[in-house]
Amino acid sequence: MSDTVLEARNLRVLYRTKRGPVHAVDGVSFDLRAGETLGVVGETGSGKSTLGKAVLGILPPGTTKEGELLFERKNLLTLPDGQLRRLRGKEIALIFQDPMTRLDPLMTIEDHFLETIRAHESVSAEEARERTRAALASMGIPESRLKNYPHEFSGGMRQRIMIAMGVVMRPKLLVADEPTTSLDVIVEGQILEILEDLKRAYGMSLLLITHNLGIVAEVCDTVGVMYAGLFVEYGPVRDVFKRPIHPYTRGLLASIIHLDSSELVSIDGLPPDLVTPPAGCRFHPRCPYVQDVCRTTAPEWVEYRPGHFALCHFGRDFL
Amino acid sequence: MTEPILEVEGLVKYFPVKIPAAQRLVVRQPLVVHAVEGVSFSLKPGEIFGVVGESGCGKTTLGRTILRLVEPSDGRIVFDGVDITHMKESELRPIRRSMQIIFQDPHAALNPAMTIGESIADPLLIHELATEPEAKVRALEIMTEVGLSPAEQLYTKYPADVSGGQKQRAVIARAMILRPKLIVADEPVAMLDMSIRAKILELMLELKEKYGLTYIFITHDLATAKFICDRIAIMYLGRIVEVGDSSEIYREPKHPYTQALLGAIPVPDPDRPRMKTLPKGEVPDAIRPPAGCRFHPRCPVSTAACGWEPADFLDLLDLRALDDGVRVRDEEALGSGDRFTTQGGASRIRALDPGMTAREKRSLLVLTALGSLAVGLLNALAGVGTFGLGILVILVFDLIARRESVRTDLVDRGTHGDTLRIRALDPGMTAREKRSLLALSVLGALAIGTLQAVMGVGTFAAGVLVIVVFDAIARRESVRTGLVNRATSRVRTYVAGILDAAPQPLAGAVKRITISGSEVLVEFAPSTDPGLRKVDDRDVRCVLY
Numbered sequence A: 001m002s003d004t005v006l007e008a009r010n011l012r013v014l015y016r017t018k019r020g021p022v023h024a025v026d027g028v029s030f031d032l033r034a035g036e037t038l039g040v041v042g043e044t045g046s047g048k049s050t051l052g053k054a055v056l057g058i059l060p061p062g063t064t065k066e067g068e069l070l071f072e073r074k075n076l077l078t079l080p081d082g083q084l085r086r087l088r089g090k091e092i093a094l095i096f097q098d099p100m101t102r103l104d105p106l107m108t109i110e111d112h113f114l115e116t117i118r119a120h121e122s123v124s125a126e127e128a129r130e131r132t133r134a135a136l137a138s139m140g141i142p143e144s145r146l147k148n149y150p151h152e153f154s155g156g157m158r159q160r161i162m163i164a165m166g167v168v169m170r171p172k173l174l175v176a177d178e179p180t181t182s183l184d185v186i187v188e189g190q191i192l193e194i195l196e197d198l199k200r201a202y203g204m205s206l207l208l209i210t211h212n213l214g215i216v217a218e219v220c221d222t223v224g225v226m227y228a229g230l231f232v233e234y235g236p237v238r239d240v241f242k243r244p245i246h247p248y249t250r251g252l253l254a255s256i257i258h259l260d261s262s263e264l265v266s267i268d269g270l271p272p273d274l275v276t277p278p279a280g281c282r283f284h285p286r287c288p289y290v291q292d293v294c295r296t297t298a299p300e301w302v303e304y305r306p307g308h309f310a311l312c313h314f315g316r317d318f319l
Numbered sequence B: 001m002t003e004p005i006l007e008v009e010g011l012v013k014y015f016p017v018k019i020p021a022a023q024r025l026v027v028r029q030p031l032v033v034h035a036v037e038g039v040s041f042s043l044k045p046g047e048i049f050g051v052v053g054e055s056g057c058g059k060t061t062l063g064r065t066i067l068r069l070v071e072p073s074d075g076r077i078v079f080d081g082v083d084i085t086h087m088k089e090s091e092l093r094p095i096r097r098s099m100q101i102i103f104q105d106p107h108a109a110l111n112p113a114m115t116i117g118e119s120i121a122d123p124l125l126i127h128e129l130a131t132e133p134e135a136k137v138r139a140l141e142i143m144t145e146v147g148l149s150p151a152e153q154l155y156t157k158y159p160a161d162v163s164g165g166q167k168q169r170a171v172i173a174r175a176m177i178l179r180p181k182l183i184v185a186d187e188p189v190a191m192l193d194m195s196i197r198a199k200i201l202e203l204m205l206e207l208k209e210k211y212g213l214t215y216i217f218i219t220h221d222l223a224t225a226k227f228i229c230d231r232i233a234i235m236y237l238g239r240i241v242e243v244g245d246s247s248e249i250y251r252e253p254k255h256p257y258t259q260a261l262l263g264a265i266p267v268p269d270p271d272r273p274r275m276k277t278l279p280k281g282e283v284p285d286a287i288r289p290p291a292g293c294r295f296h297p298r299c300p301v302s303t304a305a306c307g308w309e310p311a312d313f314l315d316l317l318d319l320r321a322l323d324d325g326v327r328v329r330d331e332e333a334l335g336s337g338d339r340f341t342t343q344g345g346a347s348r349i350r351a352l353d354p355g356m357t358a359r360e361k362r363s364l365l366v367l368t369a370l371g372s373l374a375v376g377l378l379n380a381l382a383g384v385g386t387f388g389l390g391i392l393v394i395l396v397f398d399l400i401a402r403r404e405s406v407r408t409d410l411v412d413r414g415t416h417g418d419t420l421r422i423r424a425l426d427p428g429m430t431a432r433e434k435r436s437l438l439a440l441s442v443l444g445a446l447a448i449g450t451l452q453a454v455m456g457v458g459t460f461a462a463g464v465l466v467i468v469v470f471d472a473i474a475r476r477e478s479v480r481t482g483l484v485n486r487a488t489s490r491v492r493t494y495v496a497g498i499l500d501a502a503p504q505p506l507a508g509a510v511k512r513i514t515i516s517g518s519e520v521l522v523e524f525a526p527s528t529d530p531g532l533r534k535v536d537d538r539d540v541r542c543v544l545y
């Protein structure tokens, strides 16, 4: 059994807003082991990015955080800012959907790398430059482009640069928030291949946030299906895809339009407002199997198969 | 046979590229984005025609050009039997009602200051087809039809207060209210969550059945296209590469690009192993699209006949440079990037500088310039000196003249009595004499200055001459001693070696490697676009068929 790199226990994140607290993550638990990939899927607004930001410690000030989020047994939620900053970028790195928002348009690619490297390690300029060259070459970006500015690269190249920057410090954990959402399928495939290669090469763990179930099936080991701030189902990818338990997971899987789909399926209704989430089971207003108990009582997080959890009163019936 | 509702023939749209004035001197021919290039197809009424391809391939431009929202650069658009290609906006107005567009981003498509209902009713008012109360009634009807119910209640909501799915329904309702015949739907579900995409697609299908609509369905998602399109056209860099019956294309994609696109779609089945041979790299720049088949630099099955060109050879060198060792060897053998140029179908590599090196020439030139500057400065000083001398002469002569005037009693004779001071005479030179002398010295200084300036230029010219002569001699010597020969044949051998190790199609496309003076030319066979050709049940643009 490999070591757990990241462990969440009943993680809660509440944003303060004028309308009241937003329960963006409301009691999420999972384990991410070394060298594995955990996929987090869900619709827009289900709390995926909030989860990623919690891991990086980059939630806006004033946000309430509860529960435990252990990175190598250190609780990221209570770690002093200084230590968190040291972890960030070195041990835990992040890549975003839109790299442009993270790259300084007035800095060359080389300068971005030099800054990243030297923020975490005191190495000679020569050595930092050498590492930069190697990191970019491994992403297929030739040395002749080191002095180019971010806008001089295509979307796919920028994402490669972001990844190269993210992994240049050899982090143990990479959080990727929709890293391929703005890319076309072919480039998306290339980026996923790069991430897989990196994982294999460095034994890095990956927390992959996406709304694309196809990607989860292809690259993840475990998956958490997120709905209205909760993991409604969590387990090994094969189990969750082949023998889904939660009605939401089933609906989501059925609604994917893929090349073998034979009919158009959708889930009725809309995700709830997270300021006033529905009582009982949060999915009950949209659930085709809803019973009275679902409207009043929140279901329990039950392990139905080894490592396969779901949040539904009738989980047993759906096994 | 039914008349086609739309015929598009050889449609072209080039967008001019704005170049800063300073660069315009260097970039000779005007640059254009090849957004759409020679697209032809025709639509039967009631058809759903899919336009599929990666972003930037020209789908949106094609859709908007067909609707005359973008002016075509060339080609013909015939809508419902009427050639609208060059129609004036006033003539076009009534026809516009029959052709509507649904945009990708429903949020951007709706005016945030108008209620959902007002936005939907608006086209009726713009086209003056109804009074306000009539428009409202029609809007409420159509809202119910597209699933925006309770319509009365949603009518007064603002876009910000409804969900993404509802906004897209509103956009559809607004397009439908004019009872169009053709709708261009530009990625209508791309921005919606998976769980509601199906609903919108179903709605579009229902409306089509009910009103006999014809759709051009633009998408980058082949899976969605498969679901709803009767026919599809796959586009790559402004051109259709494969077009035919949707079911047939999915059953057996023929064009390598179509195959790549289909193969790259992630399959939501963990038991299906990820086995992909993805094309290399990304879609190239539409300002300088690849020659021949535009897909050739990325095509996994390309042949030597697919349009390889000098740019591909340079890309190969870039690729090689990713490996440190190879990069050093290549640079030693071929020199740095400034030795490469492309011209026509050949890559030119300057094997050596047979005369002086550019650097030598540069330093000599700088030296000459500095030298003539120094001379010039010296001469400027001399010029000032001349002028100074002139003034001195005037002063001295004046003084002498004064003295002489006193000595020869000239002054005495001129003055009688002391009380009233009348200047009886100018004891020195007269003012006029001084003026002429001054003018003389200025002229003198100027003449000398000019002479010296000429000398300065001469010095510079002499320097340049020396450089040119030395360079010519060096050139001769380089040739005589076989230096040029050795360098060019070394580069030629090295290039041949690179090509031997290169992927077959590229190497096979090199016609010959020749030597011209001190340059090595890598010449490629001329390339042509394979053209869209009939293959079984469809048209394909690929040399393999």
Ligand SMILES: Nc1ncnc2c1ncn2[C@@H]1O[C@H](COP(=O)(O)OP(=O)(O)O)[C@@H](O)[C@H]1O
Residues within 6 Å of the ligand: A015, A016, A017, A022, A024, A042, A043, A044, A045, A046, A047, A048, A049, A050, A051, A060, A274
């Ligand atoms: N900074 C914030 N302040 C208040 N609410 C926020 C903030 N960021 C996100 N939210 C809310 O939290 C919920 C979850 O958002 P997010 O984590 O971004 O979801 P996802 O990434 O799944 O789309 C949403 O309802 C969103 O509106």
Ligand SMILES: Nc1ncnc2c1ncn2[C@@H]1O[C@H](COP(=O)(O)OP(=O)(O)O)[C@@H](O)[C@H]1O
Residues within 6 Å of the ligand: B015, B016, B033, B034, B035, B053, B054, B055, B056, B057, B058, B059, B060, B061, B062, B286
């Ligand atoms: N108004 C414009 N001016 C200049 N270039 C444009 C303009 N609109 C689109 N382009 C360029 O034309 C090409 C095709 O774009 P587009 O039609 O939007 O493709 P798609 O919809 O397939 O993504 C792209 O290279 C794009 O940058």
Ligand code: SF4
Residues within 6 Å of the ligand: A246, A247, A248, A281, A282, A283, A284, A285, A287, A288, A289, A290, A291, A294, A299, A311, A312, A313, A314, A315
């Ligand atoms: S608890 Fe009830 S409402 Fe919730 S998912 Fe299960 S059956 Fe549906």
Ligand code: SF4
Residues within 6 Å of the ligand: B255, B256, B257, B293, B294, B295, B296, B297, B299, B300, B301, B302, B303, B305, B306, B530, B541, B542, B543, B544
């Ligand atoms: S013509 Fe066909 S084989 Fe050749 S590069 Fe193009 S797609 Fe590939």
Ligand SMILES: [Mg+2]
Residues within 6 Å of the ligand: A048, A049, A050
């Ligand atoms: Mg997000």
Ligand SMILES: [Mg+2]
Residues within 6 Å of the ligand: B056, B059, B060, B061
């Ligand atoms: Mg577009």
